[in-house]
Amino acid sequence: MGILERKKREKQQRRADIMEAAKDVFFSKGLMSATMDEIAERAELSKGTLYLYFQSKEELYLSLLDEGDRIFLTMMRKELLPTLSAEELIRKTASVYYKFYQQYPDYFNIMFFLHHGDLENKVSPEFYKACMCQAEETLKMIEGIIQKGIGEGTFRKVDSWKMTLNLWATANGIFFLCKEKGHHDFLKGYGEQELLEHALDIYLEGLKKK
Amino acid sequence: MGILERKKREKQQRRADIMEAAKDVFFSKGLMSATMDEIAERAELSKGTLYLYFQSKEELYLSLLDEGDRIFLTMMRKELLPTLSAEELIRKTASVYYKFYQQYPDYFNIMFFLHHGDLENKVSPEFYKACMCQAEETLKMIEGIIQKGIGEGTFRKVDSWKMTLNLWATANGIFFLCKEKGHHDFLKGYGEQELLEHALDIYLEGLKKK
Amino acid sequence: MGILERKKREKQQRRADIMEAAKDVFFSKGLMSATMDEIAERAELSKGTLYLYFQSKEELYLSLLDEGDRIFLTMMRKELLPTLSAEELIRKTASVYYKFYQQYPDYFNIMFFLHHGDLENKVSPEFYKACMCQAEETLKMIEGIIQKGIGEGTFRKVDSWKMTLNLWATANGIFFLCKEKGHHDFLKGYGEQELLEHALDIYLEGLKKK
Amino acid sequence: MGILERKKREKQQRRADIMEAAKDVFFSKGLMSATMDEIAERAELSKGTLYLYFQSKEELYLSLLDEGDRIFLTMMRKELLPTLSAEELIRKTASVYYKFYQQYPDYFNIMFFLHHGDLENKVSPEFYKACMCQAEETLKMIEGIIQKGIGEGTFRKVDSWKMTLNLWATANGIFFLCKEKGHHDFLKGYGEQELLEHALDIYLEGLKKK
DNA sequence: TATGAATGAGTATTCATTCAT
DNA sequence: TATGAATGAATACTCATTCAT
Numbered sequence: 045m046g047i048l049e050r051k052k053r054e055k056q057q058r059r060a061d062i063m064e065a066a067k068d069v070f071f072s073k074g075l076m077s078a079t080m081d082e083i084a085e086r087a088e089l090s091k092g093t094l095y096l097y098f099q100s101k102e103e104l105y106l107s108l109l110d111e112g113d114r115i116f117l118t119m120m121r122k123e124l125l126p127t128l129s130a131e132e133l134i135r136k137t138a139s140v141y142y143k144f145y146q147q148y149p150d151y152f153n154i155m156f157f158l159h160h161g162d163l164e165n166k167v168s169p170e171f172y173k174a175c176m177c178q179a180e181e182t183l184k185m186i187e188g189i190i191q192k193g194i195g196e197g198t199f200r201k202v203d204s205w206k207m208t209l210n211l212w213a214t215a216n217g218i219f220f221l222c223k224e225k226g227h228h229d230f231l232k233g234y235g236e237q238e239l240l241e242h243a244l245d246i247y248l249e250g251l252k253k254k
Numbered sequence: 255m256g257i258l259e260r261k262k263r264e265k266q267q268r269r270a271d272i273m274e275a276a277k278d279v280f281f282s283k284g285l286m287s288a289t290m291d292e293i294a295e296r297a298e299l300s301k302g303t304l305y306l307y308f309q310s311k312e313e314l315y316l317s318l319l320d321e322g323d324r325i326f327l328t329m330m331r332k333e334l335l336p337t338l339s340a341e342e343l344i345r346k347t348a349s350v351y352y353k354f355y356q357q358y359p360d361y362f363n364i365m366f367f368l369h370h371g372d373l374e375n376k377v378s379p380e381f382y383k384a385c386m387c388q389a390e391e392t393l394k395m396i397e398g399i400i401q402k403g404i405g406e407g408t409f410r411k412v413d414s415w416k417m418t419l420n421l422w423a424t425a426n427g428i429f430f431l432c433k434e435k436g437h438h439d440f441l442k443g444y445g446e447q448e449l450l451e452h453a454l455d456i457y458l459e460g461l462k463k464k
Numbered sequence: 465m466g467i468l469e470r471k472k473r474e475k476q477q478r479r480a481d482i483m484e485a486a487k488d489v490f491f492s493k494g495l496m497s498a499t500m501d502e503i504a505e506r507a508e509l510s511k512g513t514l515y516l517y518f519q520s521k522e523e524l525y526l527s528l529l530d531e532g533d534r535i536f537l538t539m540m541r542k543e544l545l546p547t548l549s550a551e552e553l554i555r556k557t558a559s560v561y562y563k564f565y566q567q568y569p570d571y572f573n574i575m576f577f578l579h580h581g582d583l584e585n586k587v588s589p590e591f592y593k594a595c596m597c598q599a600e601e602t603l604k605m606i607e608g609i610i611q612k613g614i615g616e617g618t619f620r621k622v623d624s625w626k627m628t629l630n631l632w633a634t635a636n637g638i639f640f641l642c643k644e645k646g647h648h649d650f651l652k653g654y655g656e657q658e659l660l661e662h663a664l665d666i667y668l669e670g671l672k673k674k
Numbered sequence: 675m676g677i678l679e680r681k682k683r684e685k686q687q688r689r690a691d692i693m694e695a696a697k698d699v700f701f702s703k704g705l706m707s708a709t710m711d712e713i714a715e716r717a718e719l720s721k722g723t724l725y726l727y728f729q730s731k732e733e734l735y736l737s738l739l740d741e742g743d744r745i746f747l748t749m750m751r752k753e754l755l756p757t758l759s760a761e762e763l764i765r766k767t768a769s770v771y772y773k774f775y776q777q778y779p780d781y782f783n784i785m786f787f788l789h790h791g792d793l794e795n796k797v798s799p800e801f802y803k804a805c806m807c808q809a810e811e812t813l814k815m816i817e818g819i820i821q822k823g824i825g826e827g828t829f830r831k832v833d834s835w836k837m838t839l840n841l842w843a844t845a846n847g848i849f850f851l852c853k854e855k856g857h858h859d860f861l862k863g864y865g866e867q868e869l870l871e872h873a874l875d876i877y878l879e880g881l882k883k884k
Numbered sequence: 885t886a887t888g889a890a891t892g893a894g895t896a897t898t899c900a901t902t903c904a905t
Numbered sequence: 906t907a908t909g910a911a912t913g914a915a916t917a918c919t920c921a922t923t924c925a926t
Contacts, residue, residue, distance in 0.1 A: 047905085051905095051910095054910095055910085058910090076286040077286075079894085079895065079896085080895075080896060080897080081894095081895075081896090089911080089912090090911065090912045090913055091896090091897085091912090091913075092897090092898080092899080092911070092912055092913065092914095093910075093911055093912070095896095095897070095898080096909095096910070096911075100896080100897085101895095101896070101897095176438055176440075180440060183440070202452075202456070203452065205442055205444070206444055206448065206449060206452045207452070207456070209428070209431060209441065209444060209449055210424070210428070210449060210452060210453045210456070212427075212431065213424060213427030213428040213430070213431045213449065213453075214420070214423060214424040214427050214453070215427070216427045216430065216431070217422075217423030217424050217425070217426045217427025217428070217430070218419070218420070218423040218427070220423070220426065220427070220430070221419060221422065221423045221426070225386075228386055230386075230389075230390060230393070230419075231419065232415055234415070234416055234419060238416065239416060239419055239420060239423065242412070242413065242416045242417070242420060243420040243423075243424070245460070246412070246417070246420065246456075246457055246460035246461055247456055247457065247460060248460070249459070249460030249461075250455070250456035250457060250458070250459030250460030250461070251456055251459075251460070254464075265885095289919085289920060289921085290920070290921060290922085291919095291920070291921090294888095299886080299887090300886060300887045300888055301887085301888070301921090301922085302886065302887055302888065302889095302922090302923080302924085303885080303886055303887070305921090305922070305923080306885070306886075310921080310922085311920095311921065311922095475906095496706040496707075499898080499899060499900080500899070500900060500901085501898095501899070501900090504909095509907080509908090510907065510908045510909055511900090511901085511908085511909070512901090512902080512903085512907065512908055512909065512910095513906080513907055513908070515900090515901070515902080516906070516907075520900080520901085521899095521900065521901095596858055596860075599860075600860055603860065622872070622876070623872065625862055625864070626864055626868065626869060626872045627872070627876070629848070629851060629860075629861065629864060629869055630844070630848070630869060630872060630873040630876070632847075632851065633844060633847030633848040633850070633851045633869065633873075634840070634843060634844040634847050634873070635847070636847045636850065636851070637842075637843030637844050637845070637846045637847025637848070637850070638839070638840070638843040638847070640843070640846065640847070640850070641839060641842065641843045641846070648806055650806075650809075650810060650813070650839075651839065652835055654835070654836055654839060658836065659836060659839055659840060659843065662832075662833065662836045662837070662840055663840040663843075663844070665880070666832070666837070666840065666876075666877055666880035666881055667876055667877065667880060668880070669879070669880030669881075670875070670876035670877060670878070670879030670880030670881070671876055671879075671880070674884075677926085681889095684889095685889090688889090709915085709916060709917080710916075710917060710918080711915095711916075711917090719890080719891090720890060720891045720892055721891090721892075721917090721918080722890070722891055722892065722918090722919080722920080723889075723890055723891070724918095725917095725918065725919080726888095726889070726890075730917085730918085731917070731918090
């Protein structure tokens with residue numbers, strides 16, 4: 045029995061190894077330019093082995109995305125204590141997202157730069173659906189915060205889902221901008237954190253009841 | 255002289271034809287999936303001819319990006335009348351950007367989904383730089399508006415460049431979100447325009463002096 | 465002793481299981497497209513186990529062929545009663561072959577479409593030889609019938625081996641034609657049995673002494 | 675104009691070169707085992723070039739088949755003089771087929787061993803249809819001979835299409851048998867020609883009116 | 885200037901076979 | 906004896922780019 049368990053653990057480890065290698069390669073090359081050869085080499089495994097654990101390049105990619113979502117969701121759940129006020133929760137959310145972005149830059153990239161290729165058509169619909177659902181969870185948590193703020197009378201009566209999408213879009217837009225243009229002087233030295241905080245300042249100022 | 259001129263005109267026309275064909279193909283297929291064969295066929299030219307006008311597939315792609323920037327800049331310059339108030343100018347900017355996004359969805363995509371592939375490494379640094387500069391122009395116009403608002407006493411004394419980057423990031427984040435998730439039910443029916451206006455409402459509320 | 469015997473029986477059973485699974489897969493997919501994975505899965509055994517019983521995919525394939533030959537030979541021996549006349553025996557042979565072709569279409573296919581791939585070079589010469597010998601047995605039985613007919617004075621004095629080969633070739637040619645072109649309208653609705661009987665009619669007419 | 679013509683000729687020559695190389699490879703390896711790499715190498719062309727002339731491996735294979743049919747049809751038309759008697763025509767047909775089989779053994783193989791793989795599904799239906807039609811032509815010529823013999827009163831009133839299929843199947847069965855088993859001693863030294871003539875002797879004896 | 889034939893490196897995926905357990 | 910994880914060679918097909926004409 046111990047043997048079976050060890051084998052299972054080894055198998056999971058191998059799967060994790062592949063995902064680790066894939067993460068590096070996908071991030072540095074993008075979905076299309078990344079090659080299974082390179083992933084296999086980086087994982088120090090044969091190419092055939094990759095296909096024992098993942099049905100296709102796309103499934104491997106989407107598995108990374110899914111893991112990223114799961115990590116982020118876990119971080120959120122741990123830090124968003126119900127004792128905090130709505131404003132604190134909003135700021136907390138932003139800081140958790142920023143932390144995630146910092147700690148797992150490759151996951152962030154994979155999550156965000158998902159779109160290329162017909163990813164959707166190349167994996168099983170069930171798997172795709174499951175990934176999407178998990179991603180939606182996050183947004184629902186944010187919406188809950190807005191609603192809480194409105195309920196408490198801290199925030200004006202705004203459309204909570206609209207507001208959620210705006211916050212999410214803004215954070216992503218900022219991270220994206222910094223990623224994209226960070227190495228030019230567009231940003232004049234401003235970093236993600238400063239911009240995000242500034243956006244929050246303005247947003248919260250506009251959101252709060254006078 | 256007339257002959258030389260005609261030749262020059264014809265040459266520019268041919269270049270434009272190629273870009274037109276490329277736009278269609280790049281937009282419908284994406285950078286990686288688009289093929290020079292297909293562009294050549296759509297342009298009713300031989301593949302070799304494409305290489306007389308553009309050094310590589312990437313340069314052709316970046317040329318489209320550059321043209322998109324130029325179009326947007328032109329639209330901005332035409333609509334941002336100096337007689338408007340700062341708030342009006344901000345809203346105008348948003349509506350112009352939205353109009354551009356609507357009228358030239360392909361250019362927008364090309365501009366935004368730039369990063370994948372090693373685009374930057376595959377074209378001459380000069381050309382890349384030139385494209386970036388033009389893109390920066392736009393942001394400078396927005397910054398001018400913020401500064402004007404602050405100068406007029408309408409806006410609080412915020413960091414004008416930060417605010418500019420935030421606005422830009424937010425609009426892009428929204429458009430991106432809608433592009434990316436539009437066909438799922440994430441958005442619950444909300445469209446770009448609604449979200450953008452909502453974001454502006456909150457931003458301006460927070461930005462304005464009380 | 466009983467234990468050893470049981471083990472031997474089990475081993476043979478296992479071998480038979482594998483061949484059964486292989487037959488299904490080879491028949492539905494053909495030699496090249498069939499995979500050892502699929503055979504293993506259908507046999508509910510691990511892939512490695514297959515290699516304990518058969519040295520290679522090709523040997524497994526040839527083993528099926530050999531079994532087909534054995535089955536056919538057994539059918540022939542049971543039905544070709546020595547009391548029958550030569551003409552009756554010829555017709556009987558045809559009907560047995562047709563019955564075999566009907567009952568064991570997969571074996572027939574395997575026997576007939578043997579040649580592709582370098583089957584011969586991929587198994588041990590001894591095994592290959594043994595298979596061939598068994599196949600020859602059948603033809604010898606047919607030759608015996610012709611000789612009997614000549615001896616009885618029913619048939620003209622033809623070269624008995626030539627005649628045997630012709631009969632065999634004709635039957636195969638017919639079955640092959642029907643397999644190959646059955647789904648087009650080449651055959652105008654004629655089936656194996658009709659064609660085979662017609663061929664026999666003409667052959668026997670030409671063979672019989674006037 | 676001369677230039678265009680030369681180019682056209684060169685293109686056809688190149689196409690012919692590829693088919694020649696393909697014929698060799700397909701014959702020695704079979705459809706499945708043959709590789710485009712090997713064909714390209716034998717043709718002294720790059721692999722990519724093959725795909726400029728043929729859409730797929732299967733189309734290349736079927737093109738060979740089609741050419742074989744055309745060659746045989748041409749041979750038939752040249753030799754089957756209307757002045758000959760029905761019996762002479764039957765024998766002539768057999769000898770032409772034998773000649774084709776001798777002169778173009780690889781075409782024969784390709785024509786005959788067509789069946790493997792899903793050839794039909796991998797080429798355009800039109801092309802497949804066209805190939806089949808040409809193949810049917812031949813059989814119609816043979817049927818015409820049988821009908822002529824019946825009309826002249828030489829042959830008994832047999833079903834002409836059945837008889838045609840039988841003759842065709844017999845010849846193929848013989849050639850196939852010789853190909854397949856020629857290098858064993860099954861045949862006891864008998865060759866295609868002897869067997870074919872013998873089969874015809876018996877057939878014609880049975881076919882002729884008494 | 886324009887062509888389009890030719891190239892060949894590049895890629896995802898498959899599968900017979902092996903071998904440590 | 907049985908397993909099944911791992912291998913790695915094999916293969917069809919693509920496409921940006923070049924170059925002789």
